[in-house]
Amino acid sequence: MTIQLTIDGEVVTTTEGTPLVEVAAANGTYVPTLCHHPGSPCLGTCRVCAVRVNGAIAASCSLGARDGMVVEVNTPELRDLRRTIVEMLFVEGVHNCPSCEKSGRCQLQAVALDMRLEGARFPYRYPDREAEHDAARIWLERDRCIFCQRCVEFVRDRETGKKIFSISRRGERARIELDVELADAMPPEQVAEAVDLCPVGAILAKGVGYDVPIGQRRYEAWSLRNRVLGRRPS
Numbered sequence: 001m002t003i004q005l006t007i008d009g010e011v012v013t014t015t016e017g018t019p020l021v022e023v024a025a026a027n028g029t030y031v032p033t034l035c036h037h038p039g040s041p042c043l044g045t046c047r048v049c050a051v052r053v054n055g056a057i058a059a060s061c062s063l064g065a066r067d068g069m070v071v072e073v074n075t076p077e078l079r080d081l082r083r084t085i086v087e088m089l090f091v092e093g094v095h096n097c098p099s100c101e102k103s104g105r106c107q108l109q110a111v112a113l114d115m116r117l118e119g120a121r122f123p124y125r126y127p128d129r130e131a132e133h134d135a136a137r138i139w140l141e142r143d144r145c146i147f148c149q150r151c152v153e154f155v156r157d158r159e160t161g162k163k164i165f166s167i168s169r170r171g172e173r174a175r176i177e178l179d180v181e182l183a184d185a186m187p188p189e190q191v192a193e194a195v196d197l198c199p200v201g202a203i204l205a206k207g208v209g210y211d212v213p214i215g216q217r218r219y220e221a222w223s224l225r226n227r228v229l230g231r232r233p234s
């Protein structure tokens with residue numbers, strides 16, 4: 001059903017139930033995301049796409065459009081709220097962008113650059129999280145993981161549908177596990193897809209390293225904002 005709502009005061013028309021983050025992008029309003037993967041079910045784990053809907057804060061990936069909604073995206077308060085969440089993601093992990101193989105292709109880095117983030121207002125925690133190096137073709141660098149859970153939900157063994165990544169432990173100690181046997185059965189293109197799916201440099205393919213020259217990497221050549229808004233280089 002076709003409905004109408006407002007985004008930052010502009011009336012937009014869409015189909016009922018379309019995730020607000022996608023309605024916004026289709027109408028030229030960028031909302032940063034990290035866990036949202038277009039075309040895949042909503043995870044709602046990162047909350048970076050926070051907006052205000054009818055006066056209440058909500059994750060815009062997890063809320064479907066309804067007729068008459070009043071959506072605010074670009075207010076100073078909401079920009080600061082989203083920025084705060086991104087700062088918290090940075091201090092909770094170890095993100096040494098200049099030395100990371102995912103630099104230039106990392107969504108967290110791209111979102112931070114778009115926000116002009118140069119530091120965090122919180123103390124860095126520098127967690128010491130054990131890496132998983134046992135698989136033949138995958139490195140799992142847990143200290144870069146932002147726990148978006150994309151890998152857990154969307155990377156499956158192609159024969160059995162079993163999860164290749166899972167979550168162990170609870171609370172602050174929760175971490176991503178890799179089923180090494182299933183990982184070793186992944187064809188190379190599925191490994192590449194998993195690396196691409198991870199919004200940071202936590203899942204890496206062994207033997208690849210820094211394979212794209214600086215200046216040509218995905219978000220250097222074309223910003224995340226432009227990609228989300230579907231703009232093309234002129």
Ligand code: SF4
Pocket residue numbers: 144145146147148149150151152165176197198199200202203
């Ligand atoms: S390993 Fe990557 S995809 Fe998986 S939860 Fe961590 S950040 Fe997300």
